[in-house]
Amino acid sequence: MADGTSVPVGVMQASRPAAARRSSMRRFAGRRSTMGFLLALPLILLVAGFVIYPAFYAIYLSMLNKKMTSFVGLGNFAFLLKRNTFQLVIFQSCLFAITAVVMKALLGFILAHLMHNIPGKNQRIWRGLLLVPWVIPLALSTLTWWWMFDPSYSAFNWILNQFGFANVPWLGVGWIARFCTIAVNVWYGTPFFMIMYLAALKSVPEQLYEAAAIDGANAVQKLFFVTLPMMRNIIAITVLFSLITTFADFDIVRILTAGGPQDMTHVFATYAFQVGIQSGDIPLGASVSLFMFPILAIAAFFVLRGVTRRTKEIAT
Amino acid sequence: MSATTMDATKRAAAHKHKHSLHRQRQWALWGSYIALGVFVIMFLVPPFYTLMTSLKSSAEISAQSGSPWIVHHPTLENFWYLITYPNFQTYYLNSVMVTVVTVVVSMVISVMAAFSLARMGFWGSQVLATGVFLTYLVPASLLFIPLFQIVGALGLINNVWALVLLYPTLAVPFCTWIMIGYFSSIPKELDEAALIDGAGYVQILLRIFIPVAMPGIIAATIFAFTVSWGAFLYPLAYLYTSNQMVLTVGIISDLIRGDVFQWGKIMAACLLASMPPIIIYAFLMDYYVAGLTAGATKG
Numbered sequence: 001m002a003d004g005t006s007v008p009v010g011v012m013q014a015s016r017p018a019a020a021r022r023s024s025m026r027r028f029a030g031r032r033s034t035m036g037f038l039l040a041l042p043l044i045l046l047v048a049g050f051v052i053y054p055a056f057y058a059i060y061l062s063m064l065n066k067k068m069t070s071f072v073g074l075g076n077f078a079f080l081l082k083r084n085t086f087q088l089v090i091f092q093s094c095l096f097a098i099t100a101v102v103m104k105a106l107l108g109f110i111l112a113h114l115m116h117n118i119p120g121k122n123q124r125i126w127r128g129l130l131l132v133p134w135v136i137p138l139a140l141s142t143l144t145w146w147w148m149f150d151p152s153y154s155a156f157n158w159i160l161n162q163f164g165f166a167n168v169p170w171l172g173v174g175w176i177a178r179f180c181t182i183a184v185n186v187w188y189g190t191p192f193f194m195i196m197y198l199a200a201l202k203s204v205p206e207q208l209y210e211a212a213a214i215d216g217a218n219a220v221q222k223l224f225f226v227t228l229p230m231m232r233n234i235i236a237i238t239v240l241f242s243l244i245t246t247f248a249d250f251d252i253v254r255i256l257t258a259g260g261p262q263d264m265t266h267v268f269a270t271y272a273f274q275v276g277i278q279s280g281d282i283p284l285g286a287s288v289s290l291f292m293f294p295i296l297a298i299a300a301f302f303v304l305r306g307v308t309r310r311t312k313e314i315a316t
Numbered sequence: 317m318s319a320t321t322m323d324a325t326k327r328a329a330a331h332k333h334k335h336s337l338h339r340q341r342q343w344a345l346w347g348s349y350i351a352l353g354v355f356v357i358m359f360l361v362p363p364f365y366t367l368m369t370s371l372k373s374s375a376e377i378s379a380q381s382g383s384p385w386i387v388h389h390p391t392l393e394n395f396w397y398l399i400t401y402p403n404f405q406t407y408y409l410n411s412v413m414v415t416v417v418t419v420v421v422s423m424v425i426s427v428m429a430a431f432s433l434a435r436m437g438f439w440g441s442q443v444l445a446t447g448v449f450l451t452y453l454v455p456a457s458l459l460f461i462p463l464f465q466i467v468g469a470l471g472l473i474n475n476v477w478a479l480v481l482l483y484p485t486l487a488v489p490f491c492t493w494i495m496i497g498y499f500s501s502i503p504k505e506l507d508e509a510a511l512i513d514g515a516g517y518v519q520i521l522l523r524i525f526i527p528v529a530m531p532g533i534i535a536a537t538i539f540a541f542t543v544s545w546g547a548f549l550y551p552l553a554y555l556y557t558s559n560q561m562v563l564t565v566g567i568i569s570d571l572i573r574g575d576v577f578q579w580g581k582i583m584a585a586c587l588l589a590s591m592p593p594i595i596i597y598a599f600l601m602d603y604y605v606a607g608l609t610a611g612a613t614k615g
Contacts (some may be wrong), residue, residue, distance in 0.1 A: 014415070023329070024571060032436050032517075033437060033438035033439065034438070035432075035436060035517055036432040036435075036436030036437065036438040036441065037432070037438045037439075038432075039398065039428040039431060039517075040428070040429045040432040040433060040438075040441070040444060042424075042425040042428065043425050043426065043428075043429035043444075043448065043488060043492060045445070046425060046450040046484055046485060046488055047447070047448070047451050047485070047488075047489070050459075050463065050466075050484075051451050051454055051459065053466075054459045054463050055454070055458070055459065055463035057462040057465065057466070058458070058459065058461060058462040061461065061462055064488045068481065073419040080517060107355075109321065110351075111352075111355060114351050114352050114355075115348075115350045115352070116483075117344055117345060118348050118352070119346040121551035124602075126352055126356070127601075127605075128354075128597075128598070128601060129356045129360065130356060130359055131353060131361070131597070131601065132359060132360060132363055132594075133359050133362070133363075135590075135593050135594055135597045136363065136544060136586075136590045136593065136594070137542075137546030137548075137564060137589065137590060137593065138546060139546060139548035139564040139565075139568075140546075140563075140564065140567070140586040140589055140590055141362055141363070141366075141573060141586070141590075142361070143567070143568070143582060143583075143586055144369075144373060144583065144586060145362060145363055146364055147365070147369065147577075147579050147582070147583065148361075148362065150577075150579075152380070153377075153380045153384060155365055155384045155385060158383065158384050158385070177567075187358075187359065187362070190359075191359075195605050195608065195609060196608070196609060199605075199609035202562060232497065232595055234529070241453075244453055244455065245455065247455075248455030248456070248457045248458065249457075250457045250548065250549045251548045251549070254548075254552070255568070259552070268457070269455075269457030269549070272457065272460075272461060273457075273460070273549070273552075273553065276461040276464070276555050277461070277464065280379075282464065282465065285461045286461045286462060289457060289458050289459075289460070289461055290458075292455075292457070292458055293458065296453065296454070296455070296458070299453075300450060300453040303453065304446065304449065304450065307449065308446075
């Protein structure tokens with residue numbers, strides 16, 4: 001991986017006096033690292049200017065009052081935690097992220113296995129079809145979902161009616177609306193899990209399964225003692241990674257319900273948008289989105305640990 | 317199965333065993349196909365419904381009679397309306413412009429940075445490589461409020477160029493990460509040989525690294541494209557007049573007026589707006605999937 005320290009030296013080792021060689025080496029290394037720094041400079045500036053600075057600025061903003069004239073310390077956070085709506089937001093964000101990620105991981109795992117079963121030459125077309133939800137921009141496909149959940153002419157209700165069931169108010173009742181937002185997220189995110197798991201499945205050596213078969217392992221035992229241990233790392237990284245993106249999801253809830261009915265589908269991102277941009281209370285909005293930070297930081301820590309461990313395994 | 321093989325003669329048993337295994341495998345195969353078929357149908361319901369609705373006239377939609385899943389009188393009037401609708405043209409052009417600039421800027425920044433981080437160590441480059449990955453994990457929804465202030469201070473609120481400034485922050489970290497992976501897999505002997513031949517670093521990057529790591533570059537480019545074509549939060553937060561909007565927000569704010577939903581046109585617009593990603597993925601999916609999974613499985 002980013003093995004920046006190893007230097008392709010071979011060049012400068014011509015037959016020269018040792019001292020001269022060392023000084024020219026040093027100049028060479030100096031020039032080389034300067035060059036390296038310059039090449040990375042746009043990245044550093046971009047990240048510093050539009051990620052790190054805004055992150056600290058958010059902390060500063062969150063400690064101001066609504067008009068941004070006086071410093072209120074942690075007042076905004078205390079205010080939010082006491083509000084009923086915000087407690088709902090915390091609950092719903094966790095419900096949304098955890099349920100959706102578990103469903104995506106399970107369905108993705110099943111799909112990856114099904115794909116792994118069929119011959120390789122057919123996999124490409126099936127994979128292409130299954131990746132469609134993930135290819136369409138989420139904001140656009142969510143519009144279609146909205147239209148399918150439409151209260152007056154829902155395509156799903158039409159099917160239910162054909163089987164003699166009554167209309168379901170898809171986005172009009174709290175728990176059903178929560179279910180709908182989660183369902184759309186699962187629909188969108190499952191293909192990503194599938195391709196990650198499929199890649200992981202393909203990397204498990206066939207000999208392990210043969211050895212297990214000789215030892216008399218059945219399918220379930222193969223799954224639990226060969227497949228899952230071999231895939232553990234990728235499963236962990238994919239799940240944590242998806243947890244971060246799902247937790248921070250904005251598009252689905254914003255388009256489908258805009259937080260309603262009665263704030264029962266708001267998640268952190270949509271609530272921060274409503275408070276900060278729509279109602280114009282920038283400091284309070286900043287505090288809302290900062291509540292995501294601890295959870296994201298924990299997930300990021302584990303992702304990073306997984307990634308570096310994996311890298312070390314490959315390096316050694 | 318094992319019981320039957322035990323008491324029969326050896327050859328017959330082997331034959332039977334093989335036969336039943338074969339049959340089992342055949343069943344598993346057909347089962348897989350059927351299950352996959354069910355999943356494909358479920359996954360393709362929304363795109364199918366988008367297509368069906370886009371082919372309906374407004375009258376047919378508002379009549380609300382019969383099955384909503386099929387078109388009774390297909391018409392292209394929605395598409396024709398959109399193609400000749402100046403606002404929609406503006407959104408499309410804005411989207412194309414923002415995406416092209418974002419992709420170019422992001423790729424230049426991340427290829428240079430990845431080359432530097434993969435090959436030219438400097439003080440703190442290891443930390444930077446890790447930091448880049450961490451940056452990728454910072455979601456847009458955490459930063460959009462302070463960025464609203466920053467964009468405002470720069471005088472770019474309701475200016476489509478604000479997106480050109482901000483989208484690279486979404487694309488560059490992961491593109492750099494993918495490129496570091498691809499660049500690191502290039503054998504060091506290659507650039508050593510080039511150095512001996514008197515090539516400079518710029519030449520090594522342009523003549524060796526970029527051509528050799530082309531699959532990675534394609535994967536990273538598709539990622540940057542996907543991110544900037546589909547981004548929704550930033551344009552929704554920072555743009556509010558139709559001459560500055562991009563497709564994702566333009567469709568919603570323009571074709572939904574109060575309680576009037578022109579669903580036929582909305583769906584047609586979604587279809588037209590989804591075309592570029594679908595076409596790109598249809599041709600380059602393999603590169604993208606390889607880039608993504610390599611990024612995850614190799615770090």
